[in-house]
Amino acid sequence: MKIKCPKCDKIAELGDDFSYVKCSNCSLDISYGEYVKLIAYKDARYSDVLGDYTKDTSGTTSGTLDDW
Numbered sequence: 001m002k003i004k005c006p007k008c009d010k011i012a013e014l015g016d017d018f019s020y021v022k023c024s025n026c027s028l029d030i031s032y033g034e035y036v037k038l039i040a041y042k043d044a045r046y047s048d049v050l051g052d053y054t055k056d057t058s059g060t061t062s063g064t065l066d067d068w
């Protein structure tokens, strides 16, 4: 199944049994659980920007995935 890559926004492949997500463009290779977390993480950041972007300076929720 083709899905949108959470890392580079190109086409990634979701395993038929939802066991993995792989993207040949950016070499993404993660489990579906991690993929869901990434989507939630990006949505949360997007909401922060729309709402109160001054919270970003605290960095309490945005750090674990920034080393990508």
Ligand SMILES: [Zn+2]
Binding pocket: 005, 006, 007, 008, 009, 010, 012, 023, 024, 025, 026, 027, 028
């Ligand atoms: Zn990708």
